[in-house]
Amino acid sequence: MDGNRLQARPWLPGVELFHADFSGQPFGRHSHDAFAVGAILQGVGGYQCRGGRHALPAGTLSLMNPEEPHTGHAVSPRLVYRMLYVEESRLPALLGRKQLPRGFLELNPADDGSVAAGLARLAVEFERGDALALESELLEVLERVFVLHGGLRAAALSPRDGGMTAFLRDYLEENFAEAVSLDQLASLVHRHPRHLIEAFRRVYGVPPHTYLLQRRVREAKRLLLGDQSPLDVALALGFYDQAHFSSTFKRFTGVTPGHFRRVART
Known part of the structure; x- marks a missing residue:
């Protein structure tokens, strides 16, 4: 056990x-x-x-x-x-x-x-x-x-957006280093989290949490070109720990943060 x-x-x-x-x-x-x-x-x-x-x-x-x-x-x-x-x-x-x-x-x-x-x-x-x-x-x-x-009917998605997804994208762009919850995003646009995720995925191709990770990786590249270590970058961008940062960075770039930093600075 x-x-x-x-x-x-x-x-x-x-x-x-x-x-x-x-x-x-x-x-x-x-x-x-x-x-x-x-x-x-x-x-x-x-x-x-x-x-x-x-x-x-x-x-x-x-x-x-x-x-x-x-x-x-x-x-x-x-x-x-x-x-x-x-x-x-x-x-x-x-x-x-x-x-x-x-x-x-x-x-x-x-x-x-x-x-x-x-x-x-x-x-x-x-x-x-x-x-x-x-x-x-x-x-x-x-x-x-x-x-x-379980007998649940597949959800029918509404084509109406009303600028919701663009608003959420802008919010994630501006708050990419903060801890963001799904309920928090839903309250900003007065939609149920499930509707929010599907609408966002339909417009941008990925759910909000993936978009947020992509934004953090983009910022991480910029910071790694400076004097900050991978650990400092991980903490600055709200990752759980350095291992989470490294695996996420590699998922979107194909290389680790350390490798990117070494090659980019040579």
């Missing part, structure tokens, strides 16, 4: 992400007061639920509704999975829908890889604590899994 981790943030109530890595540890019959969205990453899991026994190999999702009793155990010598828990009362605010999901009918559908990948990105953002990125990844995972498996 030493490989298990439970991630949560105080400013994101009712949402937890559990990373399980264990063998031989059974879970007795229990339930959760939340929707559970899990992805089996390695091995085979098993449980009893809805009057039947179920085996979940890697590549399978584990989907449960609130207060649904079940057991749990590892069928294989080692079992690794991620499980997102979201309290039912939080869904209206998170999804921004009048029509809410009816719940999961199928317990363990196959995953095309998108939900597991979304949970992996979510785990990274839980560690970093970047509110804008974490909330954006959470909404994307919830929207995808409830549309695919």
Whole structure:
């Protein structure tokens, strides 16, 4: 059980992400007061639920509704999975829908890889604590899994913009070094976060948190050409730590900040 981790943030109530890595540890019959969205990453899991026994190999999702009793155990010598828990009362605010999901009918559908990948990105953002990125990844995972498996109708996007996306872009350009949350952006334009993300993506090709990272990398290049070290630049631009800065810089440029600084200054 030493490989298990439970991630949560105080400013994101009712949402937890559990990373399980264990063998031989059974879970007795229990339930959760939340929707559970899990992805089996390695091995085979098993449980009893809805009057039947179920085996979940890697590549399978584990989907449960609130207060649904079940057991749990590892069928294989080692079992690794991620499980997102979201309290039912939080869904209206998170999804921004009048029509809410009816719940999961199928317990363990196959995953095309998108939900597991979304949970992996979510785990990274839980560690970093970047509110804008974490909330954006959470909404994307919830929207995808409830549309695919929870009876939620895909959102119809309004073509109206009214200058909202341009306003948000200008705001991000001016406040790129600040900690920005999705709720903060939504309050500026009086839109639900989900509508905001999709409208911004439609116009600029990327969601707001990606645009913000791109802007920080652009500024980082300018600062690295001066006398500031990569660590100083990382702290000045609001990155979680130097490793986060380095991985983000390489993601958009193909090289590390140190490499860019050395080559550019020779």
